[in-house]
Amino acid sequence: MNPDAHTLWRAPRWAFAILLALLGMLGPFSIDTYLPAFSGISTSLHATPVEMQQTLSAYLFAFAFMSLFHGSISDSVGRRPVVLCGLVLFTLASVGCALSQSIGQLIFFRTMQGLSTGAGIVVARAIVRDMYPPSQAQQVMSQVTIFFGAAPAIAPLLGGWLLGVSGWHAIFWFLSGVGVALGLAIYRLLPETLHQAQRQPFHPQALLAGYWKLGSDPRFFLLALASGIPFNGLFLYVLCAPAFLGEHLGLPPAHFFWFFMLSIGGIMCGAWVSGRVAGKLTPKRQIRNGFVIMVGVGCINLLANLLFKADVVWAMLPICVLSFGWALMVPVVTLLVLDLHPERRGMASSLQMFIGSSANGLVAGVISPWVMHSTVGLAATSVGMVCIGLLAWIFIRKRWPEIGQQVHA
Numbered sequence: 001m002n003p004d005a006h007t008l009w010r011a012p013r014w015a016f017a018i019l020l021a022l023l024g025m026l027g028p029f030s031i032d033t034y035l036p037a038f039s040g041i042s043t044s045l046h047a048t049p050v051e052m053q054q055t056l057s058a059y060l061f062a063f064a065f066m067s068l069f070h071g072s073i074s075d076s077v078g079r080r081p082v083v084l085c086g087l088v089l090f091t092l093a094s095v096g097c098a099l100s101q102s103i104g105q106l107i108f109f110r111t112m113q114g115l116s117t118g119a120g121i122v123v124a125r126a127i128v129r130d131m132y133p134p135s136q137a138q139q140v141m142s143q144v145t146i147f148f149g150a151a152p153a154i155a156p157l158l159g160g161w162l163l164g165v166s167g168w169h170a171i172f173w174f175l176s177g178v179g180v181a182l183g184l185a186i187y188r189l190l191p192e193t194l195h196q197a198q199r200q201p202f203h204p205q206a207l208l209a210g211y212w213k214l215g216s217d218p219r220f221f222l223l224a225l226a227s228g229i230p231f232n233g234l235f236l237y238v239l240c241a242p243a244f245l246g247e248h249l250g251l252p253p254a255h256f257f258w259f260f261m262l263s264i265g266g267i268m269c270g271a272w273v274s275g276r277v278a279g280k281l282t283p284k285r286q287i288r289n290g291f292v293i294m295v296g297v298g299c300i301n302l303l304a305n306l307l308f309k310a311d312v313v314w315a316m317l318p319i320c321v322l323s324f325g326w327a328l329m330v331p332v333v334t335l336l337v338l339d340l341h342p343e344r345r346g347m348a349s350s351l352q353m354f355i356g357s358s359a360n361g362l363v364a365g366v367i368s369p370w371v372m373h374s375t376v377g378l379a380a381t382s383v384g385m386v387c388i389g390l391l392a393w394i395f396i397r398k399r400w401p402e403i404g405q406q407v408h409a
Contacts, residue, residue, distance in 0.1 A: 026178070036156055041106070047106075060364070066118050071347050084186060130194055200344065228359050229392070231330070233386045244375070274328050274331050293322075336404060
């Protein structure tokens with residue numbers, strides 16, 4: 001924690017949380033806002049469905065790759081320069097997307113967007129721990145999650161409206177405007193939170209030593225699995241939403257938003273509860289409660305799908321409860337990850353994000369196509385992902401029982 005933190009931000013903590021949440025929202029906005037325009041872009045640029053999918057894949061791969069470095073660089077040069085440079089690149093890339101005249105140009109600029117958007121969410125986690133002691137940091141992270149949770153619900157609606165009013169180019173012009181506005185806000189409001197004495201040397205040997213230190217620490221890897229893999233129990237349903245909602249539940253596309261509202265509502269409620277119990281329950285108990293909820297509802301969901309045909313009356317509720325359990329425990333696990341090696345919080349955030357993004361990519365590209373046409377397969381895979389995270393946490397508790405034992409002060 002920065003010893004001068006109390007002098008850097010005098011406004012309410014919720015205002016700080018909103019600023020950081022807006023940074024993190026760049027990622028979902030960059031994905032979800034342009035999804036309604038897939039067919040319009042395809043027609044305009046004469047692109048095939050495979051080429052349109054590449055505009056998303058290029059973004060995701062670039063995001064995962066660069067997430068390895070955003071936090072590490074911020075450990076050396078400071079948080080503000082990395083965030084501001086990321087916003088400048090994001091804005092320029094968005095302008096490039098808006099001006100693209102071919103699918104190749106759009107893929108290139110989408111890659112540039114992916115390289116830049118991770119700076120916000122990766123560095124924001126380290127900023128929170130720079131500024132606040134553990135219990136307050138958990139409250140701020142929970143608030144960030146609450147505000148951040150609104151992005152996936154707002155972005156597609158906004159993208160669809162912009163598409164109908166002005167065409168697909170307007171979506172990327174809007175993202176350019178977001179980049180400019182957020183860049184100005186960060187420049188004016190966000191202080192440099194990394195103390196000069198806490199900065200790490202910026203040269204290859206020091207960076208490689210840092211990566212080796214974190215990557216070879218089994219506690220770090222297991223904690224990253226405990227938070228990242230269970231998320232895919234929810235993310236799997238999001239990826240398979242067209243098949244799950246349309247094919248299995250018989251919902252028309254106009255009603256898909258109910259599923260996203262329930263899922264996002266679960267995340268926001270879980271994050272709110274996590275913030276309320278910060279400093280009152282041990283991290284171990286909070287994480288246990290989250291896993292009990294996720295495993296319990298996952299097993300109920302699997303049993304229900306084995307016994308009954310999926311119905312819209314009940315089939316979406318387990319995903320809502322699952323998202324609640326995940327949001328209840330993930331702020332705590334993230335703090336444990338960041339505090340394993342306090343001198344490398346930015347790098348820890350980078351590696352945690354990389355592990356989570358890689359798991360998301362594996363689920364999106366390999367697992368979801370195999371299970372999307374079976375509600376039993378979806379339910380079994382979902383609870384299986386939660387159980388992988390649970391096993392990682394159980395191993396940590398057996399091998400390092402001191403982790404998560406103390407109530408955050």
